[in-house]
Amino acid sequence: MKTAMIHCRMHGRNEDVIIYEDQYITHVGNEADLHDEISDCDEIIDLRGMFVSPGFVDSHMHLLELGFYLSSVQLDGCTSVEDIQQACRKGLNTLDEGDWLLGRGYNEDRFIDGSKPDKTALDAISTDVPIALTRACGHVMTVNSKVLEIAGITEDFEMEGGRIIYETGRVEENAINLIHGLQKEPDVEKLQSFILKGQEYVNACGITTVGSDDFISVTHDYRGPLDAYEKLSYQGRLTVRVNQQCEFADDQAFASFLDDGYTFDVGNDFFRIGPLKLILDGSLGARTAAMNHSYQDDSTTKGTMCMDKQDMERDVMLANRFNMPTIAHCIGDRAVDEWLDVLQDHICPGNPLHHGIVHCQILREDQIRKIIDLNLSCYYQSIFVDYDASIVSERVGSQLAETSYPFHTLYEGTLCSNGSDAPVEMPDVMKGLECAVTRKSLSFPGKAMNPKECLSVEEAMATYTINGARQLFMEDRIGAIKEGYYADFAVLDQNPYEVETDQLHTVRVMMTVMDGRMVYTR
Template sequence: MDKIILNGKIATMVSKYISWAEAIAIKDKKIAKVGTNEEVLDLKSDNTEIIDLKGKTVLPGFNDSHMHLLSYGYSCRAVNLNGTESIDGIVERIKDFIKDKNIKKGKWIVGRGWNDDYFKDEKTFPTRYDLDRVSTEHPIAIIRACGHIQIANSKALELAGITKDTPQIEGGKFDLDENREPTGIFREKAIELLTSQIPEPTVEDIKEMLLEGIEDANSCGITSIQTDDFEAIPGNNFHNILKAYRELEEEGKLSLRIYEQCLLPSMDRINSFLNSGYRTGWGNEYFRIGPLKLLGDGSLGARTAALTQPYADCPDTRGIPVFTQEEIDELVEVAHNNDMQVAVHCIGDKAMYMTFEAIEKALNKSPREDHRHGIVHCQITDEYLLNKFKELNAVAYIQPIFLDYDWKIVKDRVGEKLEKTSYNWKTLLDSGVHIACGSDAPVESFNVLNGIYEAVTRKDLKGNPEGGWMPEQKLTVEEAVYGFTKAGAYTSFEEDIKGSIEEGKLADIVVLSKNIFEIPEDEIKNIEVEMTIFDGEIVYEK
């Protein structure tokens, strides 16, 4: 044996009902034996490395079912605007960034993380004129935490050629003031008008960004991710992104298993991809092509999530559907007919209605039993949509960490009636729907223990509201852990090789500081990752 792990409290996660073991033997990057200390020690050889866990809890390596790894790495190089509490705070933080980095005039400044709902005074979006207070010689573009609103200063508008005469873009918009001049606020697809002007990173740049994200993910016990990268950086060059991943794999630097959620939002893009020979499942256990990913709408916070009814707190909008019904029908059908899984970002109920209609049409024309198509986020739902998940055997990709912010705004945005049937994870799970948990990082942190805590308590990280928001929708600890392990493996068609601690499976393991199944639920967020093992090797140790 290469390695033996002893004296652990090992939750195998073979099913949602916990079974326990004491020891694991690892050989050739796989789990060779799971059992008692005595059973596993019988396999020891002279060269076997022994790890004594001294009673620590062991789980399968965590699987984040939806995030943006490259976007996370890219944001690490940008101005971090998380936690800003005013427009003035944004202005000062960008000024400090330019000064600290000594950024020359004319160079682009990109920032991310501001959220107007956290502003202490007036909760409004910044405009071009606010960013002009930072500089009129640096082009500046800052994106809201949700990723669906971007603000540009006058220099950025100039470089992008955006004026009052610029046509609006379908599936998005840029705001105009009373004089019909652009305010610098861009929503949904209109954001592309700006990002197309920002210099494209090289393959080496992409690799460095990915490595930064991989290291941070490993420190959270994550060994597998399902990541949407193809439009994370300027250029939207999926060939370069695939090249970067292949080179990292060849160099032995991938300590995450990647399942690429392929954002290809036009027929030209998806046909180019398919003509290059890519399909769901292409690749190997380190990097694999996953589903066609589509953005059906925007975000609840920015009021761009597409609703069937007007926003309760802004009756002049129902959000922004990114596609017409005909467009999403065509994209889903082409993917389905070419052996591609489909995963569609839907936060609003209108986007979900459109997506389920497209999936149902594709299945009626070309039935496929085990398609594993799904909805990413699936937040604002009614009874019809909740039932539709089971009817179409669709996967629900949920992000429990979203509750940290969303519970405070849902009723205001959609009203009390629709609130009651939204974020209904327990209802979906009890009806037999496959639920896989993720983070949507960098929109939120990919700290898995925080995600499990919020799924189980239905509270934010400050412990509010008391008793939990809609507590009848709490998941058990076992269900939440399963959602971050075996359930994630199911969504990538890989439940036979990972997601649980079983003989013959990949040796991806996380060691926790406390037994997550025995401590009070409010303490889950305080658990620390002690060690992360990937391919049988330690890739993180506290």
Template structure:
């Protein structure tokens, strides 16, 4: 026996929600779960015994939707999270360039600004002219926290060939001033007009980034991720990204189970991918091809989420659907008929109507009982959409941490009446819909304890609002933990191999500093990960 963990409070998350004291691990699998005495009978001279000292042991956390490569890429660039003004952005970036002695002409990239957190009276988007105050010799591109808007300076626009004569594109737009001059704000698909000119990373560089990203995920107790990577970095070369993961796997350097959510937004890219032989389930326990990922709309914060009615605080816009109905119908049908699972990013109700219509059409033409097609984010819903999840047996990829920001803006964006049926996770769960919980990192932190806390309390990380934002939609701690373990395993067709601590399953587990089933709910966010076990090996220890 390789390892035995004893003296723990082991929440198995099995069908009976049972608890145990000890667990034995061999060759990356769980071989025995039971009392200390039962499990210690398997000890031999080569067994490492780990005393949990009464700590809570859970299945390893599964983030059902994030962007691992994007996170890994951007932690080496300017961190704009927490900036409080355009001036603050300028100051922070100048310091970044000076400290790193970045040569003239090199691209400067940043992520994380959010104008809603700027000082009162300054809550506007930066423009090219603001970024020009940082440098006119470096091309600069800054991505909003939601990843649905980028701001470019004049040098970046010059290299991209963007002028007042440049045509707008379907599924996106770039903003113009009163004279018709582009001001550096690029929304949705228009982002590609700029980002396509940023130099591409090599396979070795991608591997180095991923190693750092995986290490940070392990610190949060994460052992599995469902990650959207194919358009995360310049070049959008999915073959290089797949190669990087496969090489890390062969080298024994992969410390997360990867289920790739394959963002392939055009028919050409999708057909090329399918022609290469890729399908959902292709791979092994460490790296596996997951669903076709489609981006149906934008974000609520940027007012690009596609709504059926105009924004309450901006009546001249309904947001931006990325596809026409015909385009999404065709992509979904091709993927469905090619044995691909489908996951569609939908924040606005309009985008969700379009996605469900496409899925329903594909299923009508070619029925498949256990398709596990689903909606990523699922925020702005009405009664019809809530019922459609169950009717189509669709899965819901939920990010509880979104409450941290959205409770401050949602009602002003969509109005109080529609809000009653939005963020209705308890309603979905109790109607029999399968929920997988995640973070959408790096849009938000992938700290799972924060996600569990917000699902359970409906409060932000500052404890607001008092009593919770949507107290009628809060979940129990058990339900939230299930969403980050077995719920995530279900969305990737892996519930029989991981997600709970049961004999025969993969030995992925996490030890917490406190028992989240017993402490006050408001303290869950303060709990720390003590140890992360991946494939039977301790990959993180506090």
């Protein structure tokens, strides 16, 4: 199938025609010069001046969990505990016998009445049905009495890197895995349905490639998601390229994965094994990100370390033996300190494997310099500014807030890509662009957060395209509109380089093409 997109606009070039045959771009040029080639096409799409970007790369998200979230009780619009209760009562009507009621997305910082969900509030919904609701960040869960009964929890419970508070039903960090382990694992068909629902959503955002952490996001055993992805890839049903960021429940699972012959770069350009992914601490919103000092707005906590340094070193050393890069979720400055200490002893000069740091949020100046000196790959999420701009100073203090989320400094010093961490935030690239360029919240109007760290539109677009491709070692075939590259495009109704920066969120995705296939049209 040979297709021509005519009368299109692209950044920094005068060409107005893109021709692709099957999955590859064959020509980029002007209509007058390509008249014969256009006439030979099976399909001609007149874009009437719309803007064409390389397909967007969301370099860190949870695609399977996004689909699960879209299939469960969605709590992101709730502004009170009462709203949560109403949403959950509706969800009860959809359950089969023995099912748990699962929901995600609440954020008590957005509640208008100062309330917080707890065990008592969930027991008012049901004491017979197990109810587990996950906070938007994914690092805290609230459960009802039935879940605690099933788990055998009768008093406060602590484990390495996590805890359960019996009185409130609050479950933190590694203890969430304990609750997940009590639930019936979704079968491969159900996991496939979550992936398909997730990819439909990201395609509507112009996203054609993702770095996705899925192995234990809704299951305890990595084999289920791995099987689901491999089957969808084999069947030709994936409409987004997936680079799997491999997180495991324990060291034994990682060793089994390697024993089965899997390691970095195994797969194809639809589903490929990416880096090992570690979780070192929690989230800023939940005050579980591991800090060196107590939280400014809660002196009783410094957050939670989910791994100790010895375990980090062991995992990095094992991954290195298989030429597998390791990336780590670390948000608080203590977690960053420990990760940098580990990496400086275990990476080669220049960091050719792209070992990296996911989130790049709470950072001191000395840590920023060290990240650049080590040439670490940085996976940041500019969309986090939308919420975090309203809380970062009160959480960590104005001095540390001033050096946090250093998008521009990192961009100038090392390889930086952008993403959403969906479903923590939804993968709206245009909102992410605006947050990167303005450093202002879209939801909580206020001044720019440390404006010297604003990216230009060109820099922000690079973090979502060519830099994402480089991060995934795919810069020779995605991330740019060039002959010989995959036909992966996002067609926009406006040129983001010409829109007022505070209006970037109004730019709409009109079409998405992946591998030469039209996978979304508005």
